[in-house]
Amino acid sequence: MGVTKTEIFNHRQNELAQLFKILGHPARIAILQYISTQESCICNDLVEEIGLAQATISQHLKELKSIGLLKGEIEGKSMCYCIHMDRWNQLQQTLTSFFNTTKQNCC
Numbered sequence: 001m002g003v004t005k006t007e008i009f010n011h012r013q014n015e016l017a018q019l020f021k022i023l024g025h026p027a028r029i030a031i032l033q034y035i036s037t038q039e040s041c042i043c044n045d046l047v048e049e050i051g052l053a054q055a056t057i058s059q060h061l062k063e064l065k066s067i068g069l070l071k072g073e074i075e076g077k078s079m080c081y082c083i084h085m086d087r088w089n090q091l092q093q094t095l096t097s098f099f100n101t102t103k104q105n106c107c
Contacts, residue, residue: 016098022067027052028060035083042078
């Protein structure tokens with residue numbers, strides 16, 4: 001598989017591609033859906049809710065944190081996660097802008 005030449009694309013294109021790549025896994029969508037309905041959540045809650053192994057859930061949480069969609073803080077021996085609302089709203093605006101700039105030019 002070839003190396004992606006990200007430097008030939010602009011910042012917005014690379015950012016959107018990274019967002020879509022991370023959001024392109026159904027487990028991550030399920031995690032976001034679950035956490036968005038809770039005030040906070042620990043990894044074990046997600047293991048029970050989604051049914052994946054703790055290590056797998058942790059890896060998905062790490063990916064979601066890497067794009068800033070989740071915040072986490074330590075509560076006792078557990079990490080408590082919640083949606084990072086500023087980033088969530090920024091992502092929503094980015095996606096809305098992307099989809100709203102598409103012209104209807106189909107045959």
